[in-house]
Amino acid sequence: MTERAAVEAWEPSSLELERRLARKRASRRSVLIALFSTVAFAALAWWAIVSSPGWEGVQQQFFSPEVARKAFPKVLEGLWLNIRVLFFATIVVAVLGTLLAVMRSLRGPVWFPVRALATGYTDLFRGLPVLIVLYLVGFGIPALNPESRISVAVLGTVGISLCYSAYVAEVLRAGMEAVHPSQRIAARSLGLSHAQTLRLVVIPQALRKVVPALMNDFVSMQKDVGLISVLGAVDAVRAAQIVTAQTYNFTPYVVAGLLFVALSFPMIRLTDAVQARMARREQIGGTV
Amino acid sequence: MSVLELDNVHKLFGDNHVLRGVDLTVDEHEVVVVIGASGSGKSTLMRTINLIERVDDGRILLSGDDITEPTVDVDKVRARIGVVFQHFNLFPHMRVIDNVTLAARKVHGTDADVARDRAIGLLDKFGLGEKVDDYPDRLSGGQQQRVAIVRAILTDPELLLLDEITSALDPMLVGEVLDLVRDLKAQGSTMLMATHEMSFAASVADRIVFMHAGRPLEVGTPDQIFGDPQQPETREFLARITHR
Numbered sequence: 001m002t003e004r005a006a007v008e009a010w011e012p013s014s015l016e017l018e019r020r021l022a023r024k025r026a027s028r029r030s031v032l033i034a035l036f037s038t039v040a041f042a043a044l045a046w047w048a049i050v051s052s053p054g055w056e057g058v059q060q061q062f063f064s065p066e067v068a069r070k071a072f073p074k075v076l077e078g079l080w081l082n083i084r085v086l087f088f089a090t091i092v093v094a095v096l097g098t099l100l101a102v103m104r105s106l107r108g109p110v111w112f113p114v115r116a117l118a119t120g121y122t123d124l125f126r127g128l129p130v131l132i133v134l135y136l137v138g139f140g141i142p143a144l145n146p147e148s149r150i151s152v153a154v155l156g157t158v159g160i161s162l163c164y165s166a167y168v169a170e171v172l173r174a175g176m177e178a179v180h181p182s183q184r185i186a187a188r189s190l191g192l193s194h195a196q197t198l199r200l201v202v203i204p205q206a207l208r209k210v211v212p213a214l215m216n217d218f219v220s221m222q223k224d225v226g227l228i229s230v231l232g233a234v235d236a237v238r239a240a241q242i243v244t245a246q247t248y249n250f251t252p253y254v255v256a257g258l259l260f261v262a263l264s265f266p267m268i269r270l271t272d273a274v275q276a277r278m279a280r281r282e283q284i285g286g287t288v
Numbered sequence: 289m290s291v292l293e294l295d296n297v298h299k300l301f302g303d304n305h306v307l308r309g310v311d312l313t314v315d316e317h318e319v320v321v322v323i324g325a326s327g328s329g330k331s332t333l334m335r336t337i338n339l340i341e342r343v344d345d346g347r348i349l350l351s352g353d354d355i356t357e358p359t360v361d362v363d364k365v366r367a368r369i370g371v372v373f374q375h376f377n378l379f380p381h382m383r384v385i386d387n388v389t390l391a392a393r394k395v396h397g398t399d400a401d402v403a404r405d406r407a408i409g410l411l412d413k414f415g416l417g418e419k420v421d422d423y424p425d426r427l428s429g430g431q432q433q434r435v436a437i438v439r440a441i442l443t444d445p446e447l448l449l450l451d452e453i454t455s456a457l458d459p460m461l462v463g464e465v466l467d468l469v470r471d472l473k474a475q476g477s478t479m480l481m482a483t484h485e486m487s488f489a490a491s492v493a494d495r496i497v498f499m500h501a502g503r504p505l506e507v508g509t510p511d512q513i514f515g516d517p518q519q520p521e522t523r524e525f526l527a528r529i530t531h532r
Contacts, residue, residue, distance in 0.1 A: 182377045185377070186373065188366060190366070190367070190390060190395060191363050191396075192363070192390075192394060200394065208381065
């Protein structure tokens with residue numbers, strides 16, 4: 001109670017008021033300089049593009065409003081497939097990636113085969129181009145049994161999940177190794193088993209450390225689901241391709257591209273917000 | 289029967305023979321304080337009892353059970369021992385209450401509400417009642433260490449291991465933690481603690497063990513060890529640590 005009263009009674013000194021004024025002046029100047037340089041650069045870039053000799057044609061071919069209007073509903077419909085693929089792939093990647101990370105983090109000679117398997121998996125799928133995995137899964141698996149009819153969207157989901165679970169497993173493993181060993185010792189000292197220690201102590205802390213990297217992988221996966229078009233699935237990219245073939249105009253690709261950007265935008269902002277909240281909650285931050 | 293009995297315990301890290309045949313007992317309600325220079329094996333001794341380090345020879349009995357047998361369930365043994373660390377090692381992603389009740393809920397199968405009530409009772413008693421829903425990083429070092437002690441005692445362990453629990457604390461905060469340890473002694477907790485706080489050791493210990501080169505070189509009451517040390521190494525250590 002007395003502490004609060006003391007705080008209320010305090011008035012900033014003239015020294016502090018002067019400093020605040022100086023800071024305000026300095027920040028106003030920085031904002032003005034930044035604003036001016038950004039506008040100047042944008043104008044210059046715009047002028048360079050618009051004054052180029054082929055601009056008229058490019059504008060026609062890539063930025064035609066009529067074609068955009070015609071393509072938009074079809075591309076949007078295709079994007080719905082991408083979103084569904086993304087949804088299921090995310091679940092598979094989360095489960096498989098965590099499993100692989102845990103498998104790789106097991107210690108002791110007993111676990112060598114499991115460790116080796118997980119290591120081999122991550123090495124293989126981190127090295128393979130996503131496109132090649134999609135071809136192998138998309139055309140290879142149906143060829144094993146010509147009778148079966150698995151939808152290309154499902155095969156695409158499998159291909160994307162195989163690749164991304166390898167990336168995510170590595171990110172998670174790095175996060176788990178970044179949790180200080182004393183945390184494990186404290187947990188085990190309480191009598192928690194190895195699995196409980198991982199689940200309750202190590203993985204929650206690891207996740208917090210790797211949120212930016214995981215979100216980066218997620219955004220990356222968000223656009224790589226567009227690659228399933230190579231299997232013939234009518235997703236946003238494929239829909240754009242179809243409209244392009246009808247109109248001899250590339251605007252549908254730009255539409256699809258913008259939609260993918262729009263798709264990733266909320267996720268990126270959400271990441272920032274989540275991280276800021278975690279930082280506020282768990283530590284008292286400074287200005288640096 | 290002793291709560292803890294060490295019989296010829298050895299521990300090696302590569303060529304480094306850290307524990308060279310330790311014999312030691314801690315009886316029920318007894319407070320045994322281990323003193324000795326850095327590198328004398330105090331921390332390693334604690335870690336072998338807690339089965340964080342595996343002994344290379346000898347036996348450790350906890351209330352008569354040989355816990356160094358290969359078939360022993362280490363998680364069950366660790367659940368019977370409370371440990372407090374130099375650097376607190378609270379879980380930063382859990383609130384104080386969850387830190388404190390974790391073992392009760394997940395290891396001992398205590399009902400969450402029962403564990404919570406008990407935890408709040410203890411936290412209140414040790415002046416932490418307002419910190420129940422805070423995250424550890426918001427607490428001072430002394431508060432964190434007191435929370436860590438509550439975490440260790442919540443499940444009524446047979447033995448408490450306190451490994452230099454005030455060494456990472458500001459001198460101003462050491463007192464509040466040591467007062468808590470005095471309370472625990474008054475309640476009859478069985479404790480084995482390593483410390484550099486000689487005056488505290490003198491006031492709280494039933495017996496002092498002076499570790500030197502991986503062995504308990506001299507064992508006795510605080511009066512014997514501090515007042516009339518028999519071994520030249522003990523005298524030299526005490527002279528160095530009290531005169532700095």
